[in-house]
Amino acid sequence: MSHAPMIEIKDIVKDYVNGDETTHVLKGVSFSIKKGEFVAIMGPSGSGKSTLMHIIGALDVSTSGSYTLDGQDVSSLEPDELARIRKQKIGFVFQAFHLLPRATVLRNVELPLIYSGIDREERARRAGEALIAAGLDESRHEHLSNQLSGGQMQRVAIARALVNDPAIILADEPTGNLDSKTGDLVLDTFQALHRQGRTVVLITHEPYVASHAERTLLVRDGLIVEDRLNTDKVTHGP
Ligand SMILES: Nc1ncnc2c1ncn2[C@@H]1O[C@H](COP(=O)(O)OP(=O)(O)O)[C@@H](O)[C@H]1O
Ligand SMILES: [Mg+2]
Structure with missing residues (x-):
């Protein structure tokens, strides 16, 4: 693994203001993730995971603090610049797969291109290569995506x-x-991609x-309360 940081987050604060009520959601979050790391952000419902994910994924910006992604400061970009960073640097995987049901597997993967x-x-x-990397056999590439099992859909x-070829894969409750x-x-x-x-x-609550x-x-009440290695799971890239 390289030691270069991919994500550097320092003193991130996120407040939501609704009328005269302010909710302090992230209260000073700092961590860094190196290139090639496989990191889980875990916490109970309401702890601030989705808020943090929106910031990491360049879907939103923080109230204060700094965020550097792949060497670029993305703390205070305008929406159109955020959109560009998102497209270039981030591969999102969501709980609901969001595939086009009557398009083929290959077509679904080609869409961003x-x-x-x-x-x-x-x-x-490129779509064929990505499907192989995600563990979906070539025999399925011409299937319609609604003919697949849930596990296969998530691999698509x-x-x-x-x-x-994003800098990071960001998955929110993918299982x-x-x-x-x-x-x-x-x-x-995901472990294979890490290797x-x-x-x-x-991102998960489990x-x-x-x-x-x-x-x-570990996120709790808008703070990182623990940062631990899952020592039995540490694997190394090729
Ligand atoms: N737009 C918003 N306005 C006000 N409060 C919000 C908003 N979004 C989230 N929150 C609050 O922030 C807290 C954390 O929410 P969230 O990041 O979705 O947590 P998680 O994903 O861990 O369940 C919750 O108390 C939620 O009610
Ligand atoms: Mg959430």
């Missing part, structure tokens, strides 16, 4: 997140809609899910 103006042949090649969503067996297959997929050298950030990462940041 269509918007980037990449030609047809190159798109198909992971491939779609990978296809632009939340899956039974435990298919959830395990998806967690295996391939990807930086993976996994200790079992978090235990698949090599490190867990």
Whole structure:
């Protein structure tokens, strides 16, 4: 693993103001994640995980504090600049897979590349590679996405997140809609991506899910209260 930081967050505060009421959600959060790390952000409901994920994912900015992603300061960008960073640097995986149901698997994964103006042949090649990296066999690439199992759908969503070669994969409760067996297959997929050298950030409320990462940041009431290595899970890239 390289020692270069991928994510550096310092003293992040996030307040929501509604009328004359202010809610202090993040109260001074600091941590850094190195390139190639696989980190879980875990905490109970209401602790501030989604708020933190929106900041890490460049969907929102903090009230104060600094955030550097892949060497670039993204603390106080305007919405259109945030959108550009998001497209270039972040591969999102959500609890609900958000696939186009009547499009093929390959087509779903090609979509982000269509918007980037990449030609047809190159798109198909890259989408095929991303699907293989996400553990979906070539025999399924021409299936319609609504013919797949939940676990397979989530692997298509992971491939779609990978296809632009993002700096980080950011997954919010990615096993939340899956039974435990298919959830395990998806967690295996994230571990495989980690072994391939990807930086993976996994948001969850479940200790079992978090235990698949090599490190867990525990969030409680808007603060990181623990930062621990899951020593039995530390793996090294090639
Ligand atoms: N837009 C908002 N305005 C006011 N309070 C909010 C807003 N978004 C979230 N909160 C509050 O911030 C806290 C943390 O929410 P959230 O980040 O969604 O936590 P988690 O994802 O860990 O469940 C909760 O108490 C929630 O009610
Ligand atoms: Mg949440």
